[in-house]
Amino acid sequence: MAVTTDTYATPARSFALPKIRTRHVIMVLYLAFMLIPIYWLVKMSLQTNREIMGGFTLWPQNPTLDNYRTILTDRSWYIGYINSITYVVMNTVLSLAVALPAAYAFSRYRFLGDKHLFFWLLTNRMAPPAVFALPFFQLYSSVGLFDTHIAVALAHTLFNVPLAVWILEGFMRGVPKEIDETAYIDGYSFPRFFVKIFMPLIASGIGVAAFFCFMFSWVELLLSRTLTAVNAQPIASIMTRTVGASGIDWGVLAAAGVLTIVPGALVIYFVRNYIAKGFALGRV
């Protein structure tokens, strides 16, 4: 027996060695392709405009944090980040608050029209923001919400609520139904059971759903730009300010871009194993 495994193992090993190398090469090349554009942005954010326009360099000759200082000390700049974070957090809280009970209903019960409703939610996740830009503008103008954070937060629920419902439903049906039944026998009321027992069980699911709501609201520009003018302007549209009469302020533009990447980059480590599940609406 030992002999037979050996005869099989030897060719396999000699065959496997060069294959592993190609794998590594492909992976390294791909990661380089991923990182070069980001590196380039970071590099430019550490340079002065004169140095950027002065000549082509692969790394900053005299690294400076001036561009970041400009953004973080000028209120008209950093207010954009505050605005963005305000509506993104409002949207995340709102989306999760309404999605949690709905996802529970979808994962536990059959009811009249459940499948149609679930499908209808999906169509909203897939709806092109361009279709909604103009009607949203008119709707929120007519109710006096134009240029407020809540308008953008509400507009983003269009795709974030369906996303949260689908992701949470995916996590919830992994929880055995016996747990619910036991809790009811023990005399728990539904709200108490839901908050005290059920939510801790799907804590990771709630975290993932929150991350994806945060992210999709953070990266979206078309709707947030259409619905704001001055008071609730997101950082993304403030960035266009760098194009001035004297040309483009490349260094500050790059620094502003880098600062928009930071929030996602900080939390991605925690959800790394669920990224695929989140993007696939809880279905992997």
Added chain:
Amino acid sequence: MDKVQNNKAWFLVLPVLVLVAFSAVIPLMTVVNYSVQDTFGNNVFFWEGLTWFQEVLTSRQVHSALGRQLMFSGIILAIQIPLGILIALCMPKKGVWASVCLVLMALPLLIPWNVVGTIWQILGRTDIGFLGYTLNSLGISWNYSRNPLHAWIIVVTMDVWHWTSLVALLAYAGLQSIPQAYYQAAKIDQASRWKVFRYIELPKMQGVLLIAILLRFMDSFMIYTEPFVVTGGGPGTATSFLSIDLVKMALGQFDLGPAAAFSIMYFLVILLVSWVFYTVMTNLDKAEGR
């Protein structure tokens, strides 16, 4: 899981229903309203019937935008799906390096879309951009704001950079679910690497790949911000896709009627693909016995 019939569950769904109705149904009804009427301002409307639909359906501008859109979606699917599978196969299976790869690959997915556009706009410039400068010094006269082909190359490259990781992550999740025993059995049968891929890995990835294809199709079909920032739809109309045309029509020229008719037909396509998506998803759930 066998679910209990309980119509009281409607109370749990009600908040979602109210919220999404406010942010989806009301705006959609506005669109429907505009699509059959005309106005000269002051909120005075005239019934127009199907005029706008006819205009949009026969408009050469819309036809060519649709053509460009389908070509774009086709090209990026043809690149991203095979590339994503390849990357997923090359990723480390476990350990620290798997985490490192996951995090680094997911980075482009989390960048705001206009920043993605800005990054590539800079990268493609010949004076300060890595890509443009390198191509120029290789003797290619690179100019993406004048040459339509170059504009296409940069928009497609940008999308590949932005979204291939999504396909790779989904395929990777599919690969992770294959039990080790399958590979051992293949080894005993002395199956070639290609056969392992063709008869074990590909069938097991089928479900997630369908999801990946549909998601990529949908999202590329409504792409707006990134090409708008990089090329502004130009040169000429070379890279103006459906959403760019629609926003130009609705918010730029304020042609409400045609824009609304356009929106409704756009939405019907989305509805159709969503339905395919939903069917795939539910069949997948059934196949997994859940």
